[in-house]
Amino acid sequence: GESVGLHLPTLSVQEGDNSIINCAYSNSASDYFIWYKQESGKGPQFIIDIRSNMDKRQGQRVTVLLNKTVKHLSLQIAATQPGDSAVYFCAEFNDYKLSFGAGTTVTVRA
Amino acid sequence: DADVTQTPRNRITKTGKRIMLECSQTKGHDRMYWYRQDPGLGLRLIYYSFDVKDINKGEISDGYSVSRQAQAKFSLSLESAIPNQTALYFCATSEGTGRHVGYTFGSGTRLTVV
Numbered sequence: 001g002e003s004v005g006l007h008l009p010t011l012s013v014q015e016g017d018n019s020i021i022n023c024a025y026s027n028s029a030s031d032y033f034i035w036y037k038q039e040s041g042k043g044p045q046f047i048i049d050i051r052s053n054m055d056k057r058q059g060q061r062v063t064v065l066l067n068k069t070v071k072h073l074s075l076q077i078a079a080t081q082p083g084d085s086a087v088y089f090c091a092e093f094n095d096y097k098l099s100f101g102a103g104t105t106v107t108v109r110a
Numbered sequence: 111d112a113d114v115t116q117t118p119r120n121r122i123t124k125t126g127k128r129i130m131l132e133c134s135q136t137k138g139h140d141r142m143y144w145y146r147q148d149p150g151l152g153l154r155l156i157y158y159s160f161d162v163k164d165i166n167k168g169e170i171s172d173g174y175s176v177s178r179q180a181q182a183k184f185s186l187s188l189e190s191a192i193p194n195q196t197a198l199y200f201c202a203t204s205e206g207t208g209r210h211v212g213y214t215f216g217s218g219t220r221l222t223v224v
Contacts, residue, residue: 009150034212043114043200043215044153089152096160097143097168098213100152 010105013084019077021104023090026071032093035064035075038103039086047075047088082108113137116201116216123191123223131186131219133201141205142184143213144168144176147198156199159184191223 013019025033031052036044048059050066050073057064063076073090085108091098114135123129133142140161145153145168155168157176165176173195175187188195198220202213 041217043202043217044213045215046212049212097155097158099155100145102150102152 008104009102010107012107012109013080014109015080015082017080019075019080019084019106021075021077021088021090021106023073023075023101024071025073025090025092025101027092027094027099028068028071030092030094033064033066033073034091034093034098035062035073036089036091036100037086038089044089077106080106080108082110084108112217114201114203114214114216116199116219118219119217120220121222123221125192125223127191129188129191129221131188131199131201131221133184133186133216135182135184135201135203135214137203137214138181139203139205139214140181141203142178143202143204144174144184144186145200145202146170147200147218153200156186188221188223191221193223196221196223 034049035047037047038044048062048064050057050064055066061078065074087103087105089100089103091100117132143158144156146156147153154170156174157168158166159178162178177185198218200218201216204213
């Protein structure tokens with residue numbers, strides 16, 4: 001079946017370094033993708049989105065890259081901070097609903 | 111006040127009991143969703159509703175039922191709870207139209223079935 005998945009379940013990053021979180025998707029019909037951040041004890045929160053007619057979108061300290069050829073999505077966080085420690089989910093929008101990947105837990109080392 | 115409010119935040123119940131999880135929203139969104147989160151599995155869709163008269167099953171609806179009492183309220187019921195329904199449950203809302211179709215999530219209900 002088609003699904004959204006993340007390459008690695010965990011990522012440990014030194015404070016100040018850049019983080020890259022990867023996601024592979026298999027539904028070529030998906031036209032909208034979102035990254036969510038989930039902190040402990042909270043619901044997922046929107047970080048950034050991208051439509052399939054784009055290959056890059058930048059926000060504040062975050063950049064999402066979309067490679068439709070290999071069906072790959074990534075989230076880059078610049079100058080990672082302790083507050084960036086969380087679980088990150090990619091999600092694809094198709095058939096009026098969002099489907100989520102399993103998530104990557106990012107831990108920031110001081 | 112939170113845009114999407116879930117009650118209770120935590121609940122422990124016994125096998126076989128009926129339990130209802132409630133969700134209310136002040137976003138004015140038509141679309142509401144119930145997801146279940148298990149470690150390593152991400153969020154899986156249980157049920158969704160695009161308006162008050164619309165109810166749809168998600169990928170894991172067995173053992174669950176829902177009620178859309180009003181635009182702002184969407185409740186999830188476990189008719190006879192079982193231990194493998196122990197999970198974190200999230201309610202979400204969305205506009206469904208316009209450029210941003212992302213969801214707004216509640217803070218979750220942690221359910222333990224013993």
